[in-house]
Amino acid sequence: MAISCDTLIHDVHLASCRPGLDGPGVIRDAVVALADGRIVHAGPASTADAFAAAERVDGAGGWLTPGLIDCHTHLVWAGNRSEEFERRLGGESYASISRGGGGILSTVRATREASEETLFDAAAARLARLREEGVTSVEIKSGYGLSTATEMKMLRVARRLGEAFPVTVRTTLLGAHALPEDYAGRADDYVDLVCSEMIPAACAEGLADAVDVYCEDIAFNLAQCERIFIAAQAHGLAIKAHAEQLSDMHGALLAARYGARSVDHLEYLSAEDVPDLAKSGCTAVLLPGAWYTLRETRLPPVTALRAAEVPMAVATDLNPGTSPIASILSAMNMACVLFGLTPAEALLGVTRHAAFALGLTSKGQIAADFDADLCLWSVTDPAELSYGMNLVRPTRIWQAGRDVAGG
Numbered sequence: 395m396a397i398s399c400d401t402l403i404h405d406v407h408l409a410s411c412r413p414g415l416d417g418p419g420v421i422r423d424a425v426v427a428l429a430d431g432r433i434v435h436a437g438p439a440s441t442a443d444a445f446a447a448a449e450r451v452d453g454a455g456g457w458l459t460p461g462l463i464d465c466h467t468h469l470v471w472a473g474n475r476s477e478e479f480e481r482r483l484g485g486e487s488y489a490s491i492s493r494g495g496g497g498i499l500s501t502v503r504a505t506r507e508a509s510e511e512t513l514f515d516a517a518a519a520r521l522a523r524l525r526e527e528g529v530t531s532v533e534i535k536s537g538y539g540l541s542t543a544t545e546m547k548m549l550r551v552a553r554r555l556g557e558a559f560p561v562t563v564r565t566t567l568l569g570a571h572a573l574p575e576d577y578a579g580r581a582d583d584y585v586d587l588v589c590s591e592m593i594p595a596a597c598a599e600g601l602a603d604a605v606d607v608y609c610e611d612i613a614f615n616l617a618q619c620e621r622i623f624i625a626a627q628a629h630g631l632a633i634k635a636h637a638e639q640l641s642d643m644h645g646a647l648l649a650a651r652y653g654a655r656s657v658d659h660l661e662y663l664s665a666e667d668v669p670d671l672a673k674s675g676c677t678a679v680l681l682p683g684a685w686y687t688l689r690e691t692r693l694p695p696v697t698a699l700r701a702a703e704v705p706m707a708v709a710t711d712l713n714p715g716t717s718p719i720a721s722i723l724s725a726m727n728m729a730c731v732l733f734g735l736t737p738a739e740a741l742l743g744v745t746r747h748a749a750f751a752l753g754l755t756s757k758g759q760i761a762a763d764f765d766a767d768l769c770l771w772s773v774t775d776p777a778e779l780s781y782g783m784n785l786v787r788p789t790r791i792w793q794a795g796r797d798v799a800g801g
């Protein structure tokens with residue numbers, strides 16, 4: 395008696411991204427069966443006859459990957475920073491522009507003034523770019539409000555994007571992104587606001603899945619970040635941290651000690667901090683777009699992270715200042731070319747490991763009982779996804795078992 399299913403995808407190879415298999419979990423000459431939004435079977439082509447499918451899809455010898463996951467974006471913002479881009483090309487540093495009231499604070503001014511609708515429309519256009527490349531899950535941070543009202547406005551927009559489009563959205567409160575002008579010289583008072591007002595407000599409306607901080611000498615120090623981690627934990631929210639981007643403050647280690655799901659950037663992470671990071675089970679999120687845009691020179695310790703088997707994720711860090719790059723495939727290419735990841739590691743970085751960074755336990759792999767988030771690629775090798783820039787697009791995209799390639 396054949397097993398009924400909604401969709402059977404045949405004549406494909408799988409980059410399953412499952413643990414314990416070669417590279418990105420290669421399974422050649424396979425079939426995948428989908429039912430009720432889940433993967434019910436992924437196995438050899440010979441098992442196809444066991445299924446009676448409402449729809450059969452001929453993969454034409456192409457490759458199936460899990461739906462791609464962009465686990466670190468700031469894609470809700472108003473205004474743009476092209477003027478700052480020109481100043482940096484002229485030799486000004488990111489840090490000096492920030493200290494002079496530009497950078498994040500210039501986006502904060504524009505975002506506070508923008509309506510929720512204006513923010514939604516601008517963010518929806520950026521999200522569409524990511525979805526065209528096969529992104530089926532995305533993390534979206536606040537952090538350009540730096541006031542409770544505007545931080546909540548940003549998180550509402552992020553939640554609405556997940557309701558309006560076929561994409562899984564995880565939201566992150568990043569109130570501790572920069573010190574707002576109205577709190578100049580009063581960083582501890584502003585951290586009080588983040589802990590006692592922003593986090594409770596986000597929880598009261600169910601707007602945040604995690605809390606993030608910018609642990610950097612131009613942002614918040616270890617003691618301030620620790621207070622925010624304690625407040626996040628008290629409210630049952632996951633923890634993330636922008637750490638060791640521009641200096642080594644050992645912020646990653648502090649976040650890992652508080653059970654952080656991910657620590658992000660890590661250019662200045664010292665090799666001696668890696669063993670404790672590995673023990674914590676935290677995911678290292680690499681953001682080559684910011685490294686490229688800022689023309690950084692200090693590389694994250696990829697060799698040490700690899701040797702310690704710290705899961706490495708790769709994300710766009712899509713934001714108006716340091717990574718105006720709405721392309722997960724370009725981030726994969728830069729992770730290989732600039733940071734020395736292999737194409738297999740880059741693909742795991744936007745699937746299984748990105749799922750770890752967001753606590754998405756049913757995503758990021760092609761295996762029975764995982765969500766039916768999949769991309770079909772007309773390529774001869776999954777390495778083609780990171781091989782170039784703007785060379786490939788998925789020919790089919792399924793999100794929760796629905797074909798969403800068209801929109």
Ligand code: DI6
Binds near residue numbers: 498571713715716717
């Ligand atoms: N690190 C970054 O690279 C971004 N935020 C952060 O904590 C910068 C965001 C911006 O410049 O708008």
Ligand code: FE
Binds near residue numbers: 711
């Ligand atoms: Fe970021």
